[in-house]
Amino acid sequence: MSAWMEAKKEVLKALKTALGKQYAPSVDELETPPEPRFGDFAFPCFALAKGWKKSPVEIAVELVGHIEIKGLIRKVEPRGPYINFFLDTARFGKIVVEQIEQEKTAYGHSVSGADKSVLVEYAQPNTHKEIHVGHLRNFFVGYTTTKLLETVGYRVIPVTYTNDLGMHVAKCLWAMKKFHVKEVDPSKEERSAFLGKVYTEATQASETDPNAKEEISAVFQALESGKRGPFLSLWKKTRKWSIEEIKGVFKELGLIFQAWYYESDFIESSHLLIEDLKHRQVARLSEGATIVDLSEEKLGVNLLVRSDGTLLYNAKDLPLAMRKEEEFHPQRSLYVVDVRQSLAMQQLFATLKRMGFQKELTHLSYDFVTLKEGAMSSRKGNIVRYQDFRDSMVEWAHTETQKRHTDWKQTKMEKVARAVAFSAMRFGMLRQDLSKPIVFDMEEALSFDGFSGPYLLYTYARIQSILRKVERRSLEKRNMSSWKTEQEHQLFVTLASYPHVVFQTAQDFHLDRLAQYLFELCKQFSVFYHEVPVLQAETAEQMADRATLVAVTGQTIKNGLSILGIQTIEEM
């Protein structure tokens, strides 16, 4: 049992004794008071008021008289309609420390998902387009979701899906043939930017050129034919450019997948499957296209095949779902996809259901990233490229690091600058509720103060700095009974709630809660840091006890940051 639960159970037991048989309170009724000075746990008396025909304020006063002070409970007092419980700092601190020291990197783990497997599809960049800051939200949300689910005991299967054969590819190749056929290939560094430029060019040209629609359709049909027709070599070459780039980005962001699916592998199986659906009267022809009519579910029509015979995205998602099932048999399947595709997702799920597919499917939706000027769009070409963003961040972090450590070697400087930059990037995308759009602002992204990744890293680095200075032998003198300040008390309470925060977040995927929690923990540590000296403690025992608290705080920050995909550093 966690220290947190142990304390709650003890409070509950004391309450039960005081209440006798009149009322059986549950753990869930224990709340956290809005301010630390009100106590550590609160029991609201509203529910009792009805039956007892007294005001909750009176009930609180009356009950407090019957509550025994012992064990972890140091004080109980009524405050308005609440009974507030105060924990004994040293006793509670001891069990918190013992738990964290025992579990170490596993502190926060639980087994609620034990024996269950969940497949998470995320990171679906298209080939022939550039990776931009909008993709980052998907990458980081997806990554953190897999980490979170693993932390609560699921067997997680992360997979990625690349659209290497959609309309965008047809458009891009059409424009290449039309405008760039005689040019030499761009250098390796310029390839993705080149493809991005061609795609933007293609979209604009296709809007003005009256023959474009027909020509692009022909390109697409050729691409979907068995051997990609006359476009085979061009498609292979440009596809490879994109995939190499995507792989590079995944690698530098630490995204690892158990399977990598490509849309081009599902052309044949899509056609076969759709033929079958037509026979089974799940799908039918309409205006020359093939659809699944989902008006019964109020989901409109799921368009699978265009009237020119080429496939739409939703079509290829059907055999993909089958493939995932065959390969992994997951009990749950999660799709991390932005909110604009909510309807398409619901259509996909409904169609799969009609096909007899029974698994639990969830669309983990998040709102997208926009610019102050409005939506980012590859078609318009007004995107913030990932590489440009990353370079700006790293460069800025490098400048800031250099200011502080003129004596550092170049390699160390570079390593730290990257860690700082990536922490800012990830935290910036994860600190806010998924249902809200992120308005991307470079200036804000480059701010490393306050509620930011670097602040958390800085707190951790300071912790390590203290620990380096505390001699090892002094830790042996600890007796785990000298904690008594308000700052120490608050740290213990916050540390103890960590497993609960992780568990909650894995239930409802409000990833920002974890970010908020870690920030709160770091802020509390900063207060402790300024108010309670470790190295200047009064006695060796006190120093050892405080150093112990510092160490377990560091461990918890590290554990939490690792779920967010942020690597800690020892100095910065």
Place this chain on the structure above:
RNA sequence: GCGCCUGUAGCUCAACGGAUAGAGUGCUGGUCUUCGGAACCAGUGAUGGGGGUUCGAUUCCCUCCAGGCGCACCA
């Protein structure tokens, strides 16, 4: 037109239906002969409008206003 989402401090964001609506940033003032100032403290300042449910509403329901997104051949 129909559907989904969002309106909280100057700006960016929090708040299981509960206590005095919290942070970051900005601005003003302060801490420290620094266990690392990417820090800490104080002040400043907000629930789009109107109804309803409830002992209690930022939260739930209705309505209006504002913004975003989706709604058959993009993904």
